[in-house]
Amino acid sequence: MIGNGSVRLLSKNFDVPNMATLDVAMKHGAYDMLKRAMKLKPEEVTELVKASGLRGHGGAGFSAGTKWGFVPKDKFPRYVCVNGDESEPGTCKDRLIIERDPHLMLEGALICAYAVQAERIYIYIRGEYYYPAKVMAEAIKQAQAKGFIGQKILGSDWSCTVHLQNGAGAYICGEETGLIESLEGKKGWPRLKPPFYPAAIGLWGAPTIVNNVETLAFVPRILDIGPEKFAAMGSPKNGGTGLFSLSGHVNKPGVYELPMGTLLTDLIHKHGGGIPNGKKLKAVIPGGSSSHILTADECENLPLDFESVAARGSMLGSAAVMVIDETVSIPQLMHWMVRFYAHESCGQCTPCREGTDWLLRLSKKFLEGTARKRDIDDMWQLADNIDGKTICALGQAVAWPTKSYLVKFRHEFEALCRN
Amino acid sequence: MPWLEIDGKPVEVPANLNLIEAARLLNVEIPHYCYHAGLTVVGSCRMCQVEVEIGGRKSIAIACNTKAADGMKVTTKSETVQKLRRSILEFYLQHHPLDCPICDDAGECDLQNYYMEHGLHDSRMPLEEKKHKHKVVEVGPHVVLDSERCVLCSRCVRFCREITGTDELGIFGHGRDAELLNAPGRKLDNDYSGCVVDLCPVGALTDKDFRFRRRVWYMKRTASICTGCSRGCNIFVDWETDRRYKDPVRRIQRLKPRYNEQVNEWWMCDQGRHGYSLVDSPDRLTVPKTNAQGNGHTPTVDEVIARATAKIEAAIEKHGASSIAVLASAASSHEDLFALRKLFVETLKVQNLDCTFSFEMKGKEDEILMRADLTPNRRGALELGIKPWGGEGQGGDDLLNAAVEGEFDVVIVVRHDLSSLLSERVLTKLRKNSGYILYLGTHHNGFAELADDVLPLAMWAERDGSYTNFQGRVQKTNHVFDPKGFALFEWEIWKKFGANFGVELSESSCFDLFNSIGRSVEAFSALTWDSLGAKGAMLNGVPEPPHRRIQTSRPLAAY
Ligand SMILES: Cc1cc2nc3c(=O)[nH]c(=O)nc-3n(C[C@H](O)[C@H](O)[C@H](O)COP(=O)(O)O)c2cc1C
Ligand code: SF4
Ligand code: SF4
Ligand code: SF4
Numbered sequence: 011m012i013g014n015g016s017v018r019l020l021s022k023n024f025d026v027p028n029m030a031t032l033d034v035a036m037k038h039g040a041y042d043m044l045k046r047a048m049k050l051k052p053e054e055v056t057e058l059v060k061a062s063g064l065r066g067h068g069g070a071g072f073s074a075g076t077k078w079g080f081v082p083k084d085k086f087p088r089y090v091c092v093n094g095d096e097s098e099p100g101t102c103k104d105r106l107i108i109e110r111d112p113h114l115m116l117e118g119a120l121i122c123a124y125a126v127q128a129e130r131i132y133i134y135i136r137g138e139y140y141y142p143a144k145v146m147a148e149a150i151k152q153a154q155a156k157g158f159i160g161q162k163i164l165g166s167d168w169s170c171t172v173h174l175q176n177g178a179g180a181y182i183c184g185e186e187t188g189l190i191e192s193l194e195g196k197k198g199w200p201r202l203k204p205p206f207y208p209a210a211i212g213l214w215g216a217p218t219i220v221n222n223v224e225t226l227a228f229v230p231r232i233l234d235i236g237p238e239k240f241a242a243m244g245s246p247k248n249g250g251t252g253l254f255s256l257s258g259h260v261n262k263p264g265v266y267e268l269p270m271g272t273l274l275t276d277l278i279h280k281h282g283g284g285i286p287n288g289k290k291l292k293a294v295i296p297g298g299s300s301s302h303i304l305t306a307d308e309c310e311n312l313p314l315d316f317e318s319v320a321a322r323g324s325m326l327g328s329a330a331v332m333v334i335d336e337t338v339s340i341p342q343l344m345h346w347m348v349r350f351y352a353h354e355s356c357g358q359c360t361p362c363r364e365g366t367d368w369l370l371r372l373s374k375k376f377l378e379g380t381a382r383k384r385d386i387d388d389m390w391q392l393a394d395n396i397d398g399k400t401i402c403a404l405g406q407a408v409a410w411p412t413k414s415y416l417v418k419f420r421h422e423f424e425a426l427c428r429n
Numbered sequence: 430m431p432w433l434e435i436d437g438k439p440v441e442v443p444a445n446l447n448l449i450e451a452a453r454l455l456n457v458e459i460p461h462y463c464y465h466a467g468l469t470v471v472g473s474c475r476m477c478q479v480e481v482e483i484g485g486r487k488s489i490a491i492a493c494n495t496k497a498a499d500g501m502k503v504t505t506k507s508e509t510v511q512k513l514r515r516s517i518l519e520f521y522l523q524h525h526p527l528d529c530p531i532c533d534d535a536g537e538c539d540l541q542n543y544y545m546e547h548g549l550h551d552s553r554m555p556l557e558e559k560k561h562k563h564k565v566v567e568v569g570p571h572v573v574l575d576s577e578r579c580v581l582c583s584r585c586v587r588f589c590r591e592i593t594g595t596d597e598l599g600i601f602g603h604g605r606d607a608e609l610l611n612a613p614g615r616k617l618d619n620d621y622s623g624c625v626v627d628l629c630p631v632g633a634l635t636d637k638d639f640r641f642r643r644r645v646w647y648m649k650r651t652a653s654i655c656t657g658c659s660r661g662c663n664i665f666v667d668w669e670t671d672r673r674y675k676d677p678v679r680r681i682q683r684l685k686p687r688y689n690e691q692v693n694e695w696w697m698c699d700q701g702r703h704g705y706s707l708v709d710s711p712d713r714l715t716v717p718k719t720n721a722q723g724n725g726h727t728p729t730v731d732e733v734i735a736r737a738t739a740k741i742e743a744a745i746e747k748h749g750a751s752s753i754a755v756l757a758s759a760a761s762s763h764e765d766l767f768a769l770r771k772l773f774v775e776t777l778k779v780q781n782l783d784c785t786f787s788f789e790m791k792g793k794e795d796e797i798l799m800r801a802d803l804t805p806n807r808r809g810a811l812e813l814g815i816k817p818w819g820g821e822g823q824g825g826d827d828l829l830n831a832a833v834e835g836e837f838d839v840v841i842v843v844r845h846d847l848s849s850l851l852s853e854r855v856l857t858k859l860r861k862n863s864g865y866i867l868y869l870g871t872h873h874n875g876f877a878e879l880a881d882d883v884l885p886l887a888m889w890a891e892r893d894g895s896y897t898n899f900q901g902r903v904q905k906t907n908h909v910f911d912p913k914g915f916a917l918f919e920w921e922i923w924k925k926f927g928a929n930f931g932v933e934l935s936e937s938s939c940f941d942l943f944n945s946i947g948r949s950v951e952a953f954s955a956l957t958w959d960s961l962g963a964k965g966a967m968l969n970g971v972p973e974p975p976h977r978r979i980q981t982s983r984p985l986a987a988y
């Protein structure tokens with residue numbers, strides 16, 4: 011559901027019946043922007059996206075246009091991978107895009123492929139998203155039949171095919187190099203960086219742009235309204251809008267499209283309808299389960315854009331905002347969170363493989379009433395021993411929230427200790 | 430070539446070198462598990478983290494995946510680095526079964542060593558919470574896995590992918606359930622499977638043959654080469670003779686490959702690795718033997734030599750030197766062949782002499798190490814002037830046929846067990862047609878039963894000796910322990926014969942013999958025993974082969 015009060019830029023046509031069928035979509039302008047983009051030189055498209063301030067909505071918030079510019083000049087073939095693995099707890103926006111307006115995302119991916127002169131697009135959708143994958147498969151078929159995908163697209167010299175791949179239910183295959191390994195038919199073990207930065211050495215060693223579903227879905231809109239207008243919609247360095255997945259203790263959970271830089275309190279109270287049953291706000295997880303928790307005080311006056319949330323010591327991540335009221339036990343929350351990461355660690359590198367497992371055992375002690383005070387410090391220490399010492403960012407994804415829970419809500423952990 | 434500073438010491442290193450290798454140049458050991466110079470870098474163990482400062486910015490980096498760069502300042506000994514190492518070791522040890530007292534790797538285990546050097550922390554892990562995994566898994570005919578000891582460094586997996594290309598091993602499951610196991614339905618049965626034991630930094634993979642045999646600290650180590658084929662892989666002989674608690678006759682406990690970038694890099698084949706068992710086999714010939722006189726009489730060496738001398742003299746007198754055939758061996762060292770040539774070719778003018786037989790060219794050959802030519806010294810024999818009988822190819826086969834047809838009165842056979850090569854019928858014919866057969870061998874076999882007289886030979890671990898491998902590299906075996914029983918060096922036997930025929934062989938060691946070869950044979954003229962060193966040296970005029978990095982299959986992460 012796209013929530014009330016949303017700004018309708020990306021989600022403009024989400025409520026149009028049968029938007030997933032090409033005829034309907036084309037009535038609403040689908041693939042017009044591809045045509046417009048293909049009248050420009052590929053580099054000009056990249057420049058446009060750069061100027062729009064479009065940031066990656068998959069988690070890291072990296073400038074999309076800048077990433078496209080990293081493709082080495084004379085290395086071919088090139089690929090585009092659409093990251094639809096959406097597994098970060100709390101995040102549920104990509105699914106909506108795929109189900110409601112798959113052609114928008116396809117068009118965005120094609121424009122990206124044109125901008126980097128890629129010959130193939132891989133759309134990687136998480137295994138559990140069976141229905142969205144079906145919708146996407148149908149959309150691809152129709153677009154192919156109309157000649158938006160395939161040989162000599164729109165009479166140009168550029169050809170590009172699209173392939174859909176279902177994941178098998180691993181969070182780590184959302185990490186871009188894990189995704190690439192998985193696409194290559196291997197176990198989803200993230201690659202070592204350097205040298206495996208996908209834009210230079212990606213799928214089968216070829217330059218590969220990996221972008222989130224939402225990131226790419228914004229691209230046609232940028233061409234439509236122009237980069238200046240898009241940039242102006244958001245806050246400094248954060249162009250346009252974003253889809254915020256609001257969940258937890260709010261009256262109206264859902265996905266909200268709002269300008270980047272919207273105040274967190276506005277999202278919770280104005281759009282989300284506040285906390286149910288007159289309960290007090292305890293904390294907010296602003297950017298998916300991997301982000302540092304914010305106390306109620308820290309939520310005041312916080313614009314939801316990448317820089318502002320980072321300045322507050324957390325991250326906007328995938329913009330999955332989870333609202334936590336006073337009834338929630340933070341140690342319990344932490345156990346839930348750690349369990350997820352311990353289960354999803356790929357097991358490749360030592361600090362993450364061993365550390366998440368250890369954290370899990372310690373966090374359980376607080377629920378079983380066997381914890382001791384030194385366990386709090388041990389957990390912080392363990393998290394610190396993982397933090398930044400791993401191959402991929404899953405290490406941070408568990409270390410950051412853990413540390414923040416322990417520091418900001420230490421009293422709750424202490425209350426559960428035996429001594 | 431970049432200049433950098435490691436622990437305050439400046440050093441210039443070749444371009445593209447990573448920090449582990451750069452530090453090695455300064456004798457600084459950066460601890461690591463997953464990194465191995467012969468395999469691709471995966472950066473997963475995180476043990477090699479160091480502090481790196483470049484352009485005034487300090488950061489933590491894994492040394493294996495950081496190239497040495499100009500102006501870099503690397504710190505491997507700070508409190509920060511020490512703490513990092515301790516934290517990684519703690520991660521490794523949380524589920525470790527702590528079975529060091531019964532682990533074959535104890536004493537040479539990187540988990541133990543690094544714990545003593547960098548860890549020494551108290552365990553925060555309650556014993557009863559330790560996870561259990563598979564133990565005593567026979568992953569292949571030669572290798573046993575203890576999964577609980579495994580640190581998941583993936584070296585063995587990468588070896589089977591990158592070096593042998595056979596992919597028998599993999600890491601299955603994810604997170605803490607990740608476990609090294611056989612690929613479904615596959616056994617670790619490639620020709621180099623023992624190498625995974627060498628690669629394993631801990632006691633997870635052990636050699637079936639070595640399990641529970643010796644504590645490693647009791648063993649002594651001698652450098653040598655494998656004589657199993659014409660590659661001549663460089664090896665270490667690990668041996669121990671004082672504690673004979675398991676197998677009283679076994680002196681060699683195991684062989685390990687010794688790094689030589691020109692020959693075998695870090696590897697050796699399973700056949701070579703287990704070839705040592707012949708040395709301590711109960712079937713060794715340890716005393717001279719005669720079949721001519723009645724049962725029960727064991728002759729002395731001198732008796733046998735005296736009788737053989739008489740037979741040779743008589744044959745020459747009657748029919749000339751052409752009535753004598755010598756089936757020599759390319760498994761003999763230069764020194765043996767030098768003495769043999771002096772006696773038979775130069776002094777007795779025997780022409781019927783060869784050491785090239787087709788049955789020795791039937792080994793398995795691959796692009797890793799193994800060679801079809803199963804002799805260690807064919808090239809050396811040629812250089813010493815032992816040319817194929819009849820001019821070319823495998824003249825030895827023709828020489829043998831001629832012997833079977835009865836063309837010679839005296840047939841001298843060195844090392845070859847003809848009883849296992851010839852059919853019963855042909856063997857009987859050879860016996861019937863030859864007036865006198867002398868056999869110099871290492872083991873009891875059918876031919877030792879059939880020959881008139883037999884002299885026992887020392888084997889490669891019992892003697893010094895030099896050999897030229899197929900590349901033209903001269904390398905040496907070293908004396909590890911004394912020959913069994915009354916076994917003799919081959920050159921020693923020819924020297925004794927020579928005395929009967931007036932041949933001056935003043936040399937009394939391989940050292941002397943080799944240096945004499947250097948003085949008289951052009952191909953060896955630049956070499957002395959000492960110049961061979963640990964890694965050997967090329968024949969005169971043969972260029973060093975390029976240093977190759979053995980890799981037969983594409984690594985999983987390489988483009
Ligand atoms: C453990 C982990 C899981 C991730 N999962 C996802 C995911 O499910 N979807 C996604 O778009 N990006 C995910 N990412 C981020 C991707 O690695 C990558 O940064 C992103 O796809 C780039 O696209 P963007 O620049 O459009 O955001 C994940 C990253 C990590 C470290
Ligand atoms: S940090 Fe975790 S998920 Fe990422 S590579 Fe290492 S073990 Fe795998
Ligand atoms: S068995 Fe040994 S070599 Fe293989 S992954 Fe485990 S520790 Fe590494
Ligand atoms: S390849 Fe040849 S020399 Fe090397 S170990 Fe095997 S048998 Fe010995």
